[in-house]
Amino acid sequence: MNQELTLTVNGEEHTLAVESGEMLLDVLRGRLHLTGTKKGCGEGECGACTIILNGKAVNSCMIPALKAQGGRVETVEGLADGEKLHPLQQAFVEEGAIQCGFCTPGILMSAKALLDETPAPDSEQIREAISGNVCRCTGYVKVEQAIQKAVKMLGEENS
């Protein structure tokens, strides 16, 4: 049965008819064609589908789309400001924190959610924030380094 869903994605409002069984991930990828967010498992165990909903990092594959009614969604496509990369994106590219890239959008959003709330996290907080993002390529070493670099970059931006 179709119901109307309204939500803001990366600052843009959308209204669409969705089925009760559709997950937020399916709406983002399938209906809004924002394919940056990935499906790694479909059952909330890998974090590849991580987006920010109303300020919190969530596994979008586990959120029925209608639960996001009226909500504010941020995906990887909304991180950059036109041509200007977000410091997290910049740092990931510069520090070699990307290999196959499949987990990257999800990790970026987990990291952004962390930095939005905790601008100067310590190593343990960073690991905790990305502990639900499975990456099989990098060993997480340069990922953590990149997030720490982004912390510095954001600190300099804001000072």
Next chain:
Amino acid sequence: MKRYVGQSEARLDGVWKATGAAGYTHDVTLPNMLYAKILRSSHAHANILSLDASEAEALPGVRAVAHWENTPRVLYNGSAFAVTAASHFTPILDQYVFDNKVRFVGDEVAAVAADTEAAAEEACRRIRVSYEVLPAVSDPLEALGEDAAAIHEDQGWGKNMLHAPTEAGVGDFEAAWAECDVTYEGTVKLPVQKQVPMETSSSVAQTLPGGGLRVWSSSQTPHQVRVLLANVLDIAESKVQVICPPFIGGGFGQRSGMSGKAEMIAAVLALKTGRPVKLEYDRHEEMTATDSRHGGYVNVRLGAKKDGTFHALSLDPVLNTGAYCSWGGTMSMKIYTFGATVYRVPNTRHFGKTVYTNILPAGAMRGFGNPQAMFAVETAVDAIARKLGRDPIDLRMQNIVAVGDDWDNPFECVSTELAACVRRAADAIGWAEKRGRKQEGTLRRGVGIAVGRHVSASDRASGVFLRLEADGSLYMTSGVCDMGNGITTTLPQILAESLSIPLERINMYAGDTNATPYDIGGHSTRSLYDRGLAVINAADQLRQNLLEYAAEVWGEKSAALRYEAGVIRGAQNSWTLEELALYAHRHQRRFEVIGRGRDSTTAPWEAHAAEVEVDMETGVVKVIKVAAAHDVGVAINPALVEGQIEGGVLQGIGYALREEITFDENCVPYNDSIHKYMLPTAGDVPVIESIIVEANDPLGPFGAKGVAECSVVPTAPAIVSAVEDATGIRFLELPLTPVRVLQGINEARASQ
């Protein structure tokens, strides 16, 4: 002139991947596309007595159902082994698209193409299959037992034997064994490990006018997939196109060949329906029905003289190849070729068996027999050290292969910096202060070390195409795929260095079989080594052609012309690359070449030192630090090399401590999801120190060797060695789960 080799250039696809713009097979959508789902067996071993798809076919939205009665009955092997095997190996073909027999839980029975995934899933549930259930086994020794059922028809090697036992050796092992002053014999047990790439196996297949096929695929080897599809589906190879979309979400060997059966089944359904078909494995299918790493047993015997000189070594594996051959045909021999050529041993022996069982097929996984081999060998080396009262590092240094040594390999050892790797890893871990401490208490720490050697090979099979554009920029293509290792950044770096032109003026297009020369694909720690040589060869050809052309135009002798930093200089004339390219273009002359590697093989070397902390009450082993030293020849891009080391070390830690696929008495796999398969995550990362050691290798591109598989080879034995240092207990079975460790601790206490 700017240098590119040795520079940690930011990877060229980094921004794409960081902005969500990077496309993978998962992201491919075509108009009029159907969705496919596979019906899989819930029995580990059964004959299909009947299959009725009529109810499924009648469901709204269902466009085709494929099963054994309406698909090609052509035996094949879905791994790239079947296509690229060295000429002395005969590929073993033992798969059909669908068979009338199932051989593991998850084996493909049928597939449906429908308007929606949901409709396809529902249709799968409506396919009626009746089975005659047969006895099933998950252990290779059981499969060789009298009571076991034959999984495939006996080809003459014996029931459930994949091939005749492999045999090798030099000298006279039996005589030498009797001469040894000290010996060790043991059998290690190895688990089934899984690659778990973040992108699940997937494919989109589309028919083309003229009877052709276009297939998007998560495979590491598009050209091989093309050959396999053409052969089974009886389409001319020239009419089959396989495309890397352009990115793959990881591989680790699993997709050296087809991505499970994704490409084959998508293609079959596309041919049946005349519409594009997308098949995306879910994570359960990815975990249970795609190739794994060979588990099994390796019996190792090592004997030495009392001065510590190794005198005799035998390696006898019994490997679990699962239900189908895949890459299993070469694996037992690999245990020997990797394990018996790290140390100088004049008398060696190998007798190996690879055995079918009713579990998911074992195929290629990063390391390809080397992690298994070195776990056995390093266990033996540590044991000999213990028996002789020698320091494990000292004993290794005495026996490791040096340049020019005799070894049982068809290529020479032209460079090794293993000794330097060992020294640097040992220093970084604090070996002298930390090894051999007697400890009491609940938390005990120890350090261990292990070494290994992998192989990087080049031949002339794969080509790299190079085209000089009219504006002097360079276009390069290769059939290799970038699964994350960065080959589409390092090859342009090599080209930029070879021709002294800015990296920004180079574009590389990869992985599309319609637009690239034949390529063996991305695997075997040889993409950089082999394609790097091909790039240099192409650059050399191009340079030569440019000099000859300029000489011709200027009326000078080409031998007197020089190419320097992007400028062609003659006695009286000079042109920049841009000027020459434009002039040539206007005079109907273009420059296009295909470069190839050469027949050459070299060995990258590695040493890992690990520090662990063992909780004697819970059995939990925590890795504090791994110092990973790698002789990579020359690091073309140090940051990318470090990335390969770090990722591999974490997979090695998983292999050592947690990762295994286990099966119940009905051969049903337990670990069918990421949650149940204990791979390391961000919270499990120890301090990892990557140490790049450079060597003077005369063969590789700018002296480079590979690294990709090397970093998962010595990690587990180093950790097990460290656990022994901490607890006094040597474990012979991986992974060291808390249950196994506690068992070992209790057994040790009981025997005191």
